[in-house]
Amino acid sequence: MDSEILDGIFHKDTKEIFSSFESYAKWYIGNEHIGNYTWIGISTHRSNFENNNLKIEYALIDSLENLGFKVIPIFNYASSEKDSNTDIKDFREILETYFYFEKNIIIEALINLQMVIAIGNDKYDNVFENAVNIFKEIDIPVFRPIVSFYNTIESWENDISGVSQELSSAFTIPEKVGMIEPIIIGCRNEDGLYEPISNRIERFTKRVLKWINLRKINNKDKKLAIIIHNAPCAGVESTIGLGAGLDVFQSVVNLLNKLKVQNYFIENIPRDGTSLYKLIMKKKAYHDFRWTSVEDIVESKGCLYEMPLKGNEGYMNFYNTLESNVRKDIEKTWGSPPGESMVYKNKIIITGINFGNITVMVQPKRGCYGAKCTGEVCKILHDPVCPPPHNYIATYRYIENIMKANAVIHIGTGGNLERLPGKINALSSRCYPDIVLGNLPNIYAYNVAIGTEGIGPKRRSEAVLIDYLPSAFMFNKDFCELVKLIDTYFEAKLTKSNQEYVLKEEIEKQIGNLKVIQELMNGEESFDKRIKEVRDCLVQQTCTSTLENLHVLGEIPNYEEITSLINEYIQNQDKYKNYLKPLCKNDFYYKELILNIIEDILNKSPNLEVKYGKINKAILEELQIEIVNIYKNLLLCNEEILNLIKALEGKYISPGLSDVPSDNLKNIIPTGRNFYLLDCEKVPTKEAYKVGSYLSAKLIDKYVSEEGKFPEKISMNMISTDISQGKGEQLSQILNLLGVIPVWDSSGKVQGISIIPLKELKRPRIDVIVRISGVLRDSFPSVIKFLDKAIISVASLSESEELNFVRKNTLKLQNYLKSIGEMDNIDRRSTIRIFGDKPGAYGAGVDLALKASAWEKEKDLAKVFVQFSSYAYGEKLNGLDTKHEFIENVKKSDVSYEFSNNKRNNLISCSFSSTVQGGFKILKEIWDSRELKQYHGSTKDKDNIKISLLKEELKNNMKETLFNLLWKENMKTKGYKGAADIMMAMQNVFSWQCTSEIVDNKDLDKLVQIYINDKEMFNWFKDNNPYAIEEISRRFLELNERKKWIPNKETLKGLRRAYIDIEGDMEESMEGSKGETQGGNIEIVTSKDISAWNKQLKDIEKILK
Template identity: 40%
Template sequence: MKIGCVMWSGYIESMTEASRELDFLEINLKSLRDLEDEKTRIEFLDYLRDEADLILVSHSGFDGTVDELLSKVKDKLIINIGYTASFVSPSVSSEQLSTIYRYLRLGGVENLRNALSYIGREFFDLDLEVPPPMEIQWEGIYHPESSCLFSSIDDYIKWYGEERITSASTVGILFYRSHVVTGDLEVEDALISALEERGLTVIPVFSWDFPNKEFEIAGNDTVIERFFIKDDKPIIDLLIDLQSSFLIHTEDRSVLNRMDVPIIKGITTYHRTEDEWREDMHGLGGELVWSVVMPEFEGIIEPLITGARVRETAGGATSEHFSPIRERVEHLADRVLKWVNLRKKPIKDRKIVFVLHNNPCAGLESNVGAGSNLDTLESLSRILQRMREEGYAINDMPVDGEELIEKIMERKAISDFRWTSVDEIVKKGGAIHLLEKERYLSWFEKLPQDTRKSMIEGWGEPPGDAMVYKGRIVITGLDLGNVLVCTQPKRGCYGARCDGSVCKILHDPEIPPTHHYIATYRFFGEIWGADAIVHVGTHGNIEFLPGKSVGLSESCYPDLAISDLPHLYIYSVDNPSEGIVAKRRSYAALVDHMLPVMTESGTYGELNELERLIGEYELAKTSDHARAHALEHLILEAIDKANLNGEIESYENTEFEEVVRSAHNAISRIKDSLINKGLHVFGEAPEGEEKIELIASMMRFDEDVKRAFENDRERLKEAVSSILEDPDHERDDGIALKVRDISERIDLCKNEITNLLHGFDGGYIPPGPSGLPTRGRWDVLPTGRNFYTLDPTRIPTRAAWRVGRKLATNLIEKYERETGKIPENCGMILFSTDITWADGEELSQILYLIGVEPEWDEPRRVKDLRIIPLNELKRPRIDVTIRISGIMRDSFMQVIELLDDAIRRVAELDEPPDMNFIRKHALSQRETGLEWERATTRIFGSKPGTYGAGVNLAVNASAWETEEDLANVFIYWSGYAYGKGIQGRESHQELLNQLKTVNLSFRSNPTDEHDLFGCCCYYGYHGGLTAAARSLSGKDVKAYHGDTRNPSDVQVTDLSDEIERVVRTRLLNPKWIEGMKEHGYRGASEISGKVTKVYGWQATTHEVDDWIFNEITRTYILDNEMREFFEEKNPWALEEIGRRLLEAHERDLWNPDPQVLDKLKKHYIEIEGWMEERIEDVSGIQGVSIDIFTMEDIESWKKKMERTINEKK
């Protein structure tokens, strides 16, 4: 009897042993892993065809390789067992199949041996006595010191010792039953031992995970109830989940709320050995979805590697078992201990560190407490007040956010920078600890050797030059008793200045954090004794330190910095992309927060006057021709005064009716835009008119609303108000239900602080979705939850595909309209936000540009790609040069591989080059000697383990002189290729080749919640690509912007038009300005940050008109009331604004109105005086000086970039 058998790798050893004593049997055994090798697969197929009497397959049912194999041997006797009993051969009865299925599912050597004997008897008439399947319990408790398994928690406690259980903190472990059956328990044993060595008691529970009525298998919800909950209370303090996929396979996951303990994710890499994992900067590869993404949907935190595959050969097949990664197991146990200690510790004794962010590149002194859409200072003040009410020991507590920032800045409890020296910090009391070199060395010497080497190469021997006072490392912050309030250390620079000489991360994206950085985080736990750490606001830099994308090692800097501290992170619900990075790389349990109230921008000033004149003209043109003619002149003057003439193309040579229409559209685009009304305060929920505004902004694109109100926002707000005021309102349709639902969700956002403090209790923070509320995603409310993102296999969605097609069509038509040609190569910026905010609209746009369409299956997953024939496409296929973000690389590699596959398939098409620009350019590059695989590379990003495009760093540090300088930085940071089987291959030459033929640059935005001035990365990537393409090609590369805020009205505009829209709706809008002023220091910081980004866009793209800088100067520098506001609340922010405006002028980026320039210079001297009064006699700081150091001035930087420069030549 010859059997060809395919099984899971973990069963190979057991099946080999089971078949060893069966002399009637010859078995050719292969694992699924073996079949990945083409040669092995072909040889095995020949065996199945020519020799095998029967084929036995046991697999998950999701493996295409096995399905393809079986399709070629349909004439054979086949028994195919998946998660459910299934078969191919009709000669196999359902009873026979069920019996074999039971043998295999119950598992173990005896059952596998009996399964083979049963097959011999039933199908080959062998005279064999076959025992029935031997029952092995499906769920229970295992312990390596026990000779038996336990079926009840009471029996286990009796064996383990009740006093032992009750006297210590208890940790549950949930792992797969298959490991018990196969004896593959090294990882579990190592973890149990590590936990018990720390004085913890352990309840290690195994289960099948999927419920199955036929076998009476309990699902994990029942298993948790049975073994981890007793008398409606948890008997564990924390659960470690060692299984993959979802923990609970039903929609009802309420058992996790009832258990109410942190659930930590222990990961065993199913497809990688320890060496393979260590070498891979991505960390997990294709296992990411099963091991990390799905558990995040259930609020499971801290994805930590515990074990890896070990491959051996058994019976001619590859056998695999798991082996612990000892250091990672010990690290997980350390983190578990900290969590359970936090849970057990009395509130009055708990010590919490709060870390405020401050991006030094935007002016460190001016932006302490940076956080997207959040008043972090007032929020922290409210949190502290609530903590003291709950019994936390807090001294010298600030009464509000204003007093908090006053204390910080009075003491200079920050890092050194342009206006702050280390001496001043120590003198004014900002130092809470001066760390001796010897103490730091005791930590440093325990770091991995490669880590120590990198830190010394980057920053010198400890303690280095960053934040050192008389040989000691300065730790800054406010000590409030059992609470520390600190600012995050600088990530990649040092010293009391900001320029190209000290911005070392600009020279080397992989540079490690400073000695000061590591020392600060170690101080929190090792000396001050913190029980937990909270990062306040979106976002800091710890999650973006160098290291693996996910599944970090002991050499990854986020892991080194956070160490064993429980980590909670207050994060904006509308920023899933970056929040997920914080979860995966810094082990954060997120507590998300609401967005500010979003309201219509409206019009003001000259825009109001123009709108009034247009209204009068529309009335007069049919009844009073003389009045209408007079109004024509007034309207043209008003257009000039409102600086709208640039947005109305050639209006002097256009029919006046077209001018009016264009002016009306421009005003409407401004007027209907949403702006944030101030900043959110953590734990607050809007009420009254603000609540009505927010609900209306969330519902504006709802189909029922559009049909009922025809985009009349005022009528919608009136209806919302009526529904909220009267619970018995006559409207009882879908709209009313939605209004009430959103209202209730908004009210529950008041629990944000409650949920944060529940995290301090060592409780379970419930999960929730994330996304853009104003794009109809009110399901992301209430906030205060630990958000997750989405299933990447569903990207792009059909709705996104429709929008993407329109984006592509509009882009081509706009370029052709302006140049008379079709673009051959589009430079595209693809951020992860396209996936998390818009379900892949820009991804769809790229696919349609190259002439490829996704194909979906019934569950709406993308199953394949279809090449759109040219006769259907009716245009050439457009080439693309794609710059992805680091988060896109880390989180959505499946999407990148899908896109790469599409591009390479198009390149292979036998089509005329003038109809397939990808092929045209690839053939041209191949003629230069470049191999085909490289010539068809189109997706580029930063080096594995690093983030950003570098350009914004150069701009902020004034480390450039020419456009070519910025181009060089972009190319240097961006020259790494990604795709199928390509994980960051160095590809600077390929990038250079592509940039030379780029005709336009493009990025789209689907929301008003975030704008062009919201993050410096926007101009760093889009502006950087534009500068690089223009520099290399010597051509006028167009800079375009996609507007999909309203999916029913997709637009492609000039980048300059979008810059003007955002400037008008925010920076120059009195409504927005007043909202910012209500938040004092933080509001001033927000204003300053946006102005510096206007400067960044001009430096990189030259798409900012002079009038914008003129009006910014008039609004913020020349206005007496605004100067008084900044002087009182945040003078550093106004100094930053003034200095950037002067730098723009000095670099010929702005040709100012002479009177404006004179007044700017006069007032800047006044502002400089404010600063000097505050710093008194401090020396050694940069102050107002703008010092330009480029790579030509810094030999080490120049050397790193030499290859980039040489390849350009």
């Protein structure tokens, strides 16, 4: 090639290089009109052209042209900025030269194959902002398929981790500029040349076609499927419309109304979210479960389509196109089509409700079948990577092939499509998200604060995310005024002021105006004692902020929500906290000061400098600027629905950062963007390591004070939020326990570790086992390898075993493995300390067994925990099955440890914590009569970093939520969703008690009295979500039957009466039901009753014996 040619258009059918679109078009289409065709641009490296390394580009051209497109393939240096000393074009010039015609963009989409992003001379210094700015201007989808540099096709096909060693180039950088569809289309061969993967090329180009169709088809002709979620294991009927922080039903109604304005054909839109919920429940337009049979669904008209097996629209027509090993895998679990799930008269039942060209559906169950929840039907309990059932696959095939939908929209965080088995990323045609989704454009409304989970849909189901604002945790000004009034009253009493009686009258008046707290004034106690209880409740609420206002997609938050969100952010910023907090007598008054400042700034109150004279003028001015800017961006939240509609038009969606409001509100708004995660190359940060070191010291001190010796081994649960939100605080704690410190370069990037000398450490090195979540495994594999290397480094130190417990336990594990004849790679296996889910699986399994009542003794739960958790991660491990190593590590532990860094989550809101911590405890205590110490670390309040007993933290969380009158009343305002949230919190209490037995009997009594035996509350449940109160009542009866709770006799009587009442109502509502259902029966089916499951646990059973 002429070395002077730096860029140009090429084509596989000619050796000519074209220097303009016009010259290329003349060769390509002759005298035909350019507007007769749909054009797509491909941009690749100049080096690929120079080295004739273009097989992938040629394969793309062929595939796109076969689909009817005209293609403009270019090579260029477009990732370089304009240099006046060379003829290298910047990206704007590249666009204008090759992708514009008569000053208009001619291409409908751009496929970017370059390693680096496109940039150009622009007003932004940041190269990412430059790219986003250009992509927003051309407003077309920018696709970034993956071409693996490190894998051959064979190595990629055999690697469950996909291209995890290339996360930055394959995902992180493209996501940061809003590029989409990360489908692998090629790999390097052994000669260093790129080879296309033909079936991946075909999948990619067909998905490009679908996106371009969205640009071409009139809205009135578009068909869409809106899919909402539920939590099947918690209860299908009780949890429809789940979405973290989102009012899903109202959001769907709002979306339908907006789409109708945009000329989509929609009819019979429900009046509001409650009407939509009632319609779904009336028609039973969801999956079968305990109280709903497939016959009931058909009878109630919740069936959209009865899919036959044969014929052009039959299931077998698609099923037979699957690879034989995939069909074999499905049939091993679910039998031959149609299977047993959602089958009526040998047809597969697809549920949902049509509203013209828009269909609303509830996502199917992924791991079980039938109108029951037992150890028999819970197939995912038998095998954590079992495929989805036939009806699950059929549902999405109905959407694409029969309904002919142009796109699918998932509403609300927490679906299961993205968690189906398969590679961690860079999926193959044998991965189930790929099989199920087909070629449907996937647009997904997702909570901006839950970034690591949201990355899964992007990387495993090609989702374009439309992020939405997290719910506002309300800060009530009236509560603040009442607390101050009560404080003034007690001060007046102390000084014997004559204002005491006036203040008492004013307190009674204010309490009378706040109906939500009037219940606290009931009782026989003195006035002073009752108002002190009121004060304590209000202060706790103000400082912990657990009163949630759900967000509605596309709705601008109201004034109180805006001030609460800003308050959550401002009060957490060190630059303000370090200056303002010392001006206040306690945390409550600090939070109130921040709220007052926010309101005065937003209300443009005069004389701020006078009113806040104690505050430095520069600080006050900075607060004004930041608060006003945040306020303006919060007013743009209507862009959530507008951008979702824009995505449905096949346009570019700008990227945005994912984070929690308390840490980064100003950078996560306006919402409605396609969020990304920051790269973890600076994790842990220096600040995080300081926090982690402090946690480490406090944890050791607590154990030593209680046990009189150092802990030798600690078992930890670790989830992804430590990296994405905590910037590695728990990671740093682990490193410090090991006695190592990260090495940072001048920019803050972590380059490696340094061993802290024992003389400096002044204590032994503590051994740590880490049970990681599946999301952490998928999102941050480099962090896992970094930690693994640190563990290996410490294990290899030539130090005394009494000063290096990592080395001591490594040698013990070597001896154990030798003793049982496990000699293969023994040195490496003895250093394994990081374990998690089986590749392609998610969850600890224990929660499934608990919800299905699939256990008799704790040992049954221990076996499930090992089955789901004993896969090793680290350098060259990739989920190696290591049951012996996992069990040995856990049983030698002295401590188990849980960690929290975010006020929005706690031990009551997350089931994963209870199953992992409970798993550690049960597994340990099978072997050892010594109690496993359970601790909890919290950095929710950086001014009060705590290490406490896990039991104490759980009790505090219950006090903040389930025992909190204000929280309960807040839940009641949410109706069906609030009842579901209470139910899931109570299920988590059930889980904690079954596995760890750390809830006092009196507290369990109290929960039953508040939520079941209280007639008003019981009736509220019956009116809003009877399935929820049935589940709660049944779980507490089960606790009693399993002797996990010894209740007060009267409490138990009340519970039994309540259950008879609700069960009677449920059975009455089912009169005329034609199918068999489990209802409220508790059927204990364990692995010994299911041969296939028993085989899975055979090896574990031998080890445990």
